[in-house]
Amino acid sequence: MDLWQELTHAWQSRYPLVWVASWDEARVEQRLQALARAIFQKPDSLYVWTCIAGFGGASSDTRDPLQALEFIEAHPAGGIFMLKDFAPWLNGHPGLVRKLRDLYYRLRTQPKMVVMVSPDARVPELLKRELYLVPVDIPTEAEIVQYLQALFRTQAALQPWQALVPRLAATMRGLTFNEIFHLVQRLAQRPLQHEQDLFETVFAEKEQLVRKESALEYVPPRWSLEDLGGMDVLKDWLRKRAVLFTPEARRQDLPRPKGILIMGISGCGKSLAVKCVSSLWNLPLFRLDMNLIFSGAYGEPEWVFHQALRQVEAIAPAVLWIDEIEMGVGRYHETGGEGRSHIFSSFLTWLQERAGDVFVAATANRIHLLPAELLRKGRFDQIFYVDLPDDEERKEIFRIHLRKQGADPAGFDMVALAAMTKGWTGAEIEQAVVSARIEALHEGVPMTMDHLVTAIGQIVPLSKTMEDQIKAIKAWAYDRALPASSSAAKRYR
Ligand SMILES: Nc1ncnc2c1ncn2[C@@H]1O[C@H](COP(=O)(O)OP(=O)(O)O)[C@@H](O)[C@H]1O
Numbered sequence: 004m005d006l007w008q009e010l011t012h013a014w015q016s017r018y019p020l021v022w023v024a025s026w027d028e029a030r031v032e033q034r035l036q037a038l039a040r041a042i043f044q045k046p047d048s049l050y051v052w053t054c055i056a057g058f059g060g061a062s063s064d065t066r067d068p069l070q071a072l073e074f075i076e077a078h079p080a081g082g083i084f085m086l087k088d089f090a091p092w093l094n095g096h097p098g099l100v101r102k103l104r105d106l107y108y109r110l111r112t113q114p115k116m117v118v119m120v121s122p123d124a125r126v127p128e129l130l131k132r133e134l135y136l137v138p139v140d141i142p143t144e145a146e147i148v149q150y151l152q153a154l155f156r157t158q159a160a161l162q163p164w165q166a167l168v169p170r171l172a173a174t175m176r177g178l179t180f181n182e183i184f185h186l187v188q189r190l191a192q193r194p195l196q197h198e199q200d201l202f203e204t205v206f207a208e209k210e211q212l213v214r215k216e217s218a219l220e221y222v223p224p225r226w227s228l229e230d231l232g233g234m235d236v237l238k239d240w241l242r243k244r245a246v247l248f249t250p251e252a253r254r255q256d257l258p259r260p261k262g263i264l265i266m267g268i269s270g271c272g273k274s275l276a277v278k279c280v281s282s283l284w285n286l287p288l289f290r291l292d293m294n295l296i297f298s299g300a301y302g303e304p305e306w307v308f309h310q311a312l313r314q315v316e317a318i319a320p321a322v323l324w325i326d327e328i329e330m331g332v333g334r335y336h337e338t339g340g341e342g343r344s345h346i347f348s349s350f351l352t353w354l355q356e357r358a359g360d361v362f363v364a365a366t367a368n369r370i371h372l373l374p375a376e377l378l379r380k381g382r383f384d385q386i387f388y389v390d391l392p393d394d395e396e397r398k399e400i401f402r403i404h405l406r407k408q409g410a411d412p413a414g415f416d417m418v419a420l421a422a423m424t425k426g427w428t429g430a431e432i433e434q435a436v437v438s439a440r441i442e443a444l445h446e447g448v449p450m451t452m453d454h455l456v457t458a459i460g461q462i463v464p465l466s467k468t469m470e471d472q473i474k475a476i477k478a479w480a481y482d483r484a485l486p487a488s489s490s491a492a493k494r495y496r
């Protein structure tokens with residue numbers, strides 16, 4: 004539901020207390036104005052309160068929040084009462100909370116609705132049951148076009164770029180009107196030579212906003228499949244689907260995959276594989292940090308999670324990366340907590356029912372923590388299992404990391420290296436190559452096979468110390484997942 008539908012719904016269901024989580028006061032006010040006009044069939048049925056001016060023109064002073072509520076209660080006519088900046092007053096004022104609860108019962112039978120607008124979605128615990136929560140609302144593309152056209156008309160510097168508005172609007176999806184306003188002011192002050200300048204400014208800004216205001220982190224497309232050793236089956240799967248996310252394919256409405264889950268032994272390149280997707284498919288990649296969500300740093304976890312999902316949807320097409328998904332849904336699902344299992348179940352529903360433009364790439368190390376519901380058919384298009392790399396794959400990984408460290412793989416004995424590192428993960432191979440390079444740097448000579456052999460001797464691979472865990476992971480994956488590499492598939496049989 005959009006903002007208008009939510010507000011109408013709240014009114015029709017006779018919710019007298021509404022909490023709108025939005026940064027965009029102006030937009031909410033405009034909507035409430037329209038709603039009030041539609042309901043009461045006359046102007047001036049919206050009353051706006053701020054702590055500076057109270058309800059304005061009213062004869063009695065209503066700046067005090069308690070008096071403001073009394074004013075609403077005593078008001079002879081019906082109306083919509085919008086309270087700006089009310090949230091901070093509720094903290095530590097049990098009297099106000101009490102008054103609001105009284106109003107909840109009293110106003111249900113009167114044509115009055117109190118709407119509190121706050122960028123903070125943390126609804127006061129005590130009022131949870133009485134408040135109708137309207138989650139943050141993001142403007143549609145058509146609304147952005149309208150808004151941009153109006154803004155561009157008022158800015159001389161931007162007038163030559165009017166024709167770009169529809170395309171710019173598409174890139175601004177996911178921003179609020181306030182954010183768009185500030186972004187346009189900044190554009191107007193910049194010397195703009197080429198249309199590319201405009202788009203780059205918008206992209207840079209958007210990245211920053213996403214980083215600042217949610218648990219989403221933008222991951223730049225810095226990795227390609229050439230950086231990833233092994234996993235031929237997974238790579239093939241990804242390559243075949245690259246065409247499905249082009250604008251052309253979207254126009255033709257070709258079926259798009261909705262998500263994958265990559266699980267397996269830690270350090271074998273699961274996260275790396277996801278990072279490759281964005282450059283391969285040319286889609287922005289956002290990492291959702293479940294730990295950050297549950298930390299409460301951005302507000303109530305449930306709301307933050309919803310907001311993040313909605314934000315990615317607004318920015319879509321995009322890849323949503325949920326790294327170590329077991330940390331979020333798994334562990335919290337097990338240990339209970341109402342909000343947490345609520346997040347989990349709404350996440351499952353979202354996974355299944357969302358429109359196809361957000362591709363979810365989830366990774367998991369500790370798969371025994373994954374709840375069975377997550378693995379059921381329909382949630383992910385494919386579940387991949389990443390095993391320890393075999394001889395050939397380890398050679399490939401050595402070559403990748405030797406090149407990364409500025410060495411020519413031709414100068415190294417790949418067969419010997421593969422033989423020395425049976426059971427090693429990609430991360431461990433990388434670690435060996437990096438410490439060999441540091442050693443060589445210290446000696447002031449180019450890296451040689453000797454440096455590498457010494458470095459290998461100093462690393463105890465995970466598979467030695469965690470043999471049992473690795474066996475358990477393999478057994479678990481056996482009939483639940485598709486091996487990411489064809490050699491692992493052979494070993495399975
Ligand atoms: N298959 C691989 N090919 C190339 N590098 C790898 C591979 N696996 C691991 N690495 C190296 O180890 C690092 C850590 O791996 P990561 O993707 O975080 O593993 P995981 O997510 O499976 O725990 C990677 O950034 C990469 O440098």
Ligand SMILES: [Mg+2]
Nearest residue numbers: 273274326366
């Ligand atoms: Mg990882």
